[in-house]
Amino acid sequence: MAQSPTPHQLTLAIRRTLTLLATCSAICVPAIAAAQDDASEPTSLGELVVSATALKVEAPLMETPRPGSVVEQEELEERNVQALDExxxxxxGVLSGQYGEDNDTDWLKIRGFDQSTYQDGLRIYREGFYQWLPEPFGLERIELLKGPASILYGEAPPGGVINAISKRPTDTVQxxxxxxxxxxxxxxxxxxxxGPVGDRNDLSYRLVGLYRYNEGDLGFTENERYYLAPSLTWEMSDSTELTLLASIQKDDAIPTNPFKLPFGTIDDTPFGKVDPSTNYSEPGYDTNERTQSAIGYSLSHxxxxxxxxxxxxxxSQVDLLLRSxxxxxxxxxxxxxxxLVYRDGEINSWTIDNRLVGKWFTDRTEHTLLFGVDYQDLENEGKQNGAGGSTPFGGPIDLFDPQYGNFTPITATDLIVQDINKQQTGYYLQHQLRLDDRxxxxxxxxxxxxxxxxxxRTAGTRQEADADEFSLSGGVMYLADNGFSPYMSYTESFQPISGTDGTGDLYEPRKGKQLEAGVKIAPDDLDGYVTAAIYRIEEENSLGTSQSGFQIQDRERTTAGFELESVSYLTDQLELTAAYTYSDAxxxxxxxxxxxxxxxxxxxxxASAWLDYSFVDHVPGLKIGGGARYVGSTRDGTTDVPSYTVLDLMAQYDVTRNWQAQVNVTNVADREYVASCDYWCYYGEARSVVASVRYRW
Incomplete structure (x- = not known):
């Protein structure tokens, strides 16, 4: 089994990554501190629309030449988000639900590409079927940085970076x-x-726990989850704060495999259509038993x-037994x-990110300088069936009336022992200069x-790949008095891929670059924001699905697009969230x-739009919301997938100061539609109705 890093190994790695920062601090701090002595105080910026730690420094996203979005805890609760990809x-710029309902993976496409997921600024390792799934109930907000982001995060697909922020301890009891x-x-x-620990004002805690059970859209599928996340914050001094974060999550599921063929979904047949709930898996044999656990800290001095x-x-560790x-x-x-896909193994990973952030002012300028060194170590050891990751399973099955039981279980002689190790060290530097408040x-x-x-290990073969990459990023923005801020930016990305293709060969690193121009609008008389952007992203060494079903690396991808997004209050009671995306991928x-x-x-x-209305004057405590999501047509070879629109509704009522009732309905009309085709075809999610009762203190 994979071995955890020893204390000696951790000490050496931390010492190595800190050396560069210590050297830089010794050189840079005295010089810039001297400049600060004569500096004037910063000009007040007024109320920030939003700040994003996805940028690794606290900065107003509306005043930064990078595209991004943030969803806060209030919105997560209001829309009853049950998975990260919702x-x-x-x-x-974000496509989700393209594979229908899935209980073991978060599926997202951002600007036509895959994205990388981080939690609390550190990478979540998702290798093949070993998926780490953040629990939304344990999050206080989720940030999205669109486009290539290797300047801050190293390896990442060109779609962008999602950073899920865990709930932290609070100073007050709640x-x-x-x-x-x-x-x-x-x-x-x-x-x-x-709240605080006892009567202490320097120590606070948080404990988040959850139990959830639900069945899937496919027949005979289900998922049961247990989640526990304790955290502790220690304000060691006026200058130093340490937060310890831990979590454990256990999922026991019968996996949802929504794969269906065009025959019977998009294409007409003499036998009619395949019912969306039809399950081609083997419910009595298939299983997805996953335990993910993590422990870490966040230190600021x-x-x-x-x-x-x-x-x-x-x-962190992910332990998996998957028969799918x-x-x-x-x-x-x-x-x-x-x-059949069979996996029995685990991922052990650890990562550390060190940052030295400097901020100083002169008469005309404001500087934010970021030095960073991070290190990632991943070991994935497990057993699998076949070098390509899947093998034929059982006899033929009726596509319109499947009967189960015609199969032979996997045995030890059918398995290959595979061990994948990946290490990455990154050194980064970023400087943001604000000149004349313009x-x-x-x-x-x-x-x-x-x-x-x-x-x-079964065949006794080894493959090695090294990648040294230099990534650049730059941007410029003009801040006008009327809140109209045009910008331009250029970013790059690269992504070593630790998996292997259908022949067992390692993939080449994926490389991406983006050029973007846009405008962010946040005038004083608008309680919210509007953003618009045009962009072009190019990626080489892209992955795609071959006609034999394997991921192959034989293509380049390009997306030229336009985005329009707004979150704002039209009146004191009416809030609008609206978005439009054009993608030529x-x-x-x-x-x-x-x-x-x-x-x-x-x-x-x-295109999408969501309206919230609070009945403050007529029915205090009542809020009603509704939205529509339109996804245009797509094409896979000669297969055309029609567009679709689904409606969502929400009603929320504060019964008392502490008690709140809520109902959420997604896909209100229970529309039956094919969400996408990519070799296989996938029905979209069926209607869901969830009633909630919440007690707060």
């Missing part, structure tokens, strides 16, 4: 108990309590009025062949060293004839 349904029930046997109990040192550390069967291809007039300049660079080592086949085609899954048009 968070940005009403934000521009808490809630949340009870839910709904369709598909949904039931949930959540408890969240925090103010060195002086200019410099602050910050350090985040986390050790799915339909692969058609073998007869109404029959198909199934394949101009914002942002520039940065990062150098990464990544090593991937893949060992097939294409794929060029680099290994064949350089032909170009539309990228599957990615619609050319998406």
């Amino acid at each position: 968070t940005f349904r009403y934000r521009a 808490g809630q108990i949340n009870l839910q029930a709904g369709t598909d046997e949904h039931r949930q109990l959540g408890v969240d309590t925090s 103010r060195l002086n009025d200019t410099w602050t040192f910050e350090q985040d550390f986390r050790y 069967s799915f339909i692969f291809f058609q073998t007869g007039p109404r029959e198909g062949q199934r394949y 101009w914002v300049f942002l520039a940065g660079g990062r150098f990464d060293q990544a090593e991937v080592d893949s060992v097939n 294409t794929i060029k086949e680099t290994e064949t004839d350089n032909s170009e085609r539309a990228a599957p899954l990615i619609p050319r048009h998406m």
Whole structure:
């Protein structure tokens, strides 16, 4: 089994990563501190629309030449977000739900590409089927940084970075108990309590716990989750604060595999349509037993009025037993062949991020300088069936009336022992300059060293890959008095891939770059914001699904797009969240004839709007909300997928100061639609109705 890092190894790694910061601090702090002595106080910026730690420094997102969005805890609760990929349904540039309901993966596409997920500023490791799933009930907000972000986060797909922020201890006593029930046997109990420890004013705690059970849209599927997340904050001094964060989450599920063939979903057949609830898996055999646990800390120490040192550390583990069967291809007039994915193993990972942040002022300028060194270590050891990750499973199954039991269970002789190790060290520098309260300049660079080592212990073979990459980022923004702030930016990304293709070979690193121009509008008379942007993202060494169902690396992807997004109060009672996305996403086949085609899954048009109205004058405590989500048509080869629109509703009533009742309905009309096709086709999520009762103190 994979070994946890020893204390000696951790000490050496931390010492190595701190060396650069210590050297820089010794050189830079005296010089800049001297400049600060003669500096004037900063000009007041007024109320910030939003600040984002996804930028690794506290900064007003509306005054930064980078595109992003933030969803706070209030919105997560109001829309009853149950999974991370439901968070940005009403934000521009984000596609979710394209694979229908899925209980073991968060599926998102941002600006036509994959994204990287972080929690509390540290990478969440998701390798193949070893998925870490953040629990939304344990989060206080979720941040999205769109486009390539390797300057701050090292390896990442060009779509962007999602940073989920865990709930932290509070200085005052507060808490809630949340009870839910709904369709598909949904039931949930959540408890969240925090406050000072005893009579101490320097020590506070938080304890978040949850139990949830629900059945899936597919027949014979279910998921049961237990979640516990304690945290503790110690204000060691006026200059130093330490927060300890831990969590453990256990999921026992029958996996939801919504894979279906175009035959019977998009395409007409003599046998009619395949029912969306049809399950081609083997419910009595399939299982998804996953336990994820983590422990870490966040440390902040103010060195002086200019410099602050910050350090985040986390050790995490994902333990998985997965048996997951799915339909692969058609073998007869109404029959198909199934394949099986089997995984039995674990991921052990630890990561540390060290930052030295300096902030100082002169008569005309405001400077924010960021130095950082981070290190990531990942070991994935497990057993799997087949070098390509899946093997044929059982005899033919009826596509329209599946009968179960015609299969032979996996045995030890069918398994391959695979061990993948990855280490990455990154050094980054970013400088943000604010000039005359009119101009914002942002520039940065990062150098990464990544090593991937893949060992097939069964065959006795080894593959190694090294990648040294330098990433650049830059941007400029003009701040006008009327809140109209145009900007331009350029960013890059790279992503070493630790998995292997259908032949067992390591993938080449993916590389991306983006050029963007846009405007952020936040005038004084608008309680909210409006953003608009045009962009172009190019990625080489892209992954795609071959006709044999494996992930292959034979293409380049490009997305040229336009986004419009707004979150604002139209009146004191009426709030509007609206978004529009245009994406021209294409794929060029680099290994064949350089032909170009539309990228599957990615619609050319998406639009959404959500309205909240609070009946303050007529029915105090009552809020009603509703939204519509439009996803345009897509194309996979010769398969055309029609557009669709779904409606969501919410009603919330504060019964008393402490008690609140809420009802959420998604896909109100229970519309049956195909969400997308990418070799397989996927029905969209069915209607869901959930009633909640919340007690707060």
